[in-house]
Amino acid sequence: MRESDPRIVLGLHRSRYERRILTSALDLGIDAIDTSFNYHGFSAHSALAKAANDLLPRFKVSTKVGFFQAAGQAEHSLDPVRLRKAAEKTIRDLGRVPDLVFLHNPERSLHNLSAGSRNALDMACAALASAVADGLCGAWGVSSWDPRPLPGLVEDSTPRPDVFMVRAGLLAGADVLDAAEALATRWDLGSDQLWGMSPFGGSTEDPLWSSLDARMFIRATGSGLSRVQAVFRTAYSLPRVGAVAVGTDDPCHLRDLIASLRYDTDDTSVNAYRRLLRERADRQPR
């Protein structure tokens, strides 16, 4: 068993919730898993408990609340009462208190920069801060796929999350990266409190990943590093994050991801890429 490495969080969004990947993760030193109230058809927490009840105490478990089941589909809500109930149900289904609960994609219910949206965000954040105070979770965070509206809504009164998770990597656009960094500054978060997610945009099968050689973003082009590994490693620099939530059901793939962390990104080429993203965004009609 290897020493634990906090830089990789095994994301269970697309997972089959099988025991094998969880035991492999622990053997490989990955002891953080990220799931959500709505993953696996709203049954992720019970599926996890069923597959690996005995292993769960060995993991740092993060999950998310914000999507709810309604008339056979998912609906988003920032209603503090619903968020609280979801946090309570999470404990029942998981059979333990999660280490971290994220407010899931708050932007989905924040349609404008009005006082109403500001208030809704503050109340939702306060509901999660209260959940921590009441022992329903160890810490709370915000997880945002599209953080662009958030910097305009966060005020001094907005409770400060312990962790902020954002889309990361080569597919995150300039505005998303800028918004993530603005929020990290606003909340005064250290890089270990900033997590990236979805480094491959959900799939390594996308033709983009075989056309683009992301090894150009790696310092002293490490021999033996694959393109997929380079894409993953680069996600830690776009934006600069301390951990990345990445999905895999394959222990060999997880081993490859871990191996990529031996390499460093090349700041010059990453910064040049960011400039290109910014120029491209500036050319888009607003």
Ligand SMILES: NC(=O)c1ccc[n+]([C@@H]2O[C@H](COP(=O)([O-])OP(=O)(O)OC[C@H]3O[C@@H](n4cnc5c(N)ncnc54)[C@H](OP(=O)(O)O)[C@@H]3O)[C@@H](O)[C@H]2O)c1
């Ligand atoms: N709004 C939110 O809060 C939000 C949104 C999206 C994602 N997330 C978080 O981020 C996590 C990851 O995101 P994601 O699942 O969207 O996508 P992802 O991590 O970008 O991509 C996952 C895919 O990459 C493949 N893969 C991983 N490592 C590989 C390797 N070494 N070689 C080849 N293929 C590899 C996996 O296939 P195999 O199984 O075959 O390895 C899997 O299908 C989620 O589980 C969740 O925790 C959060």
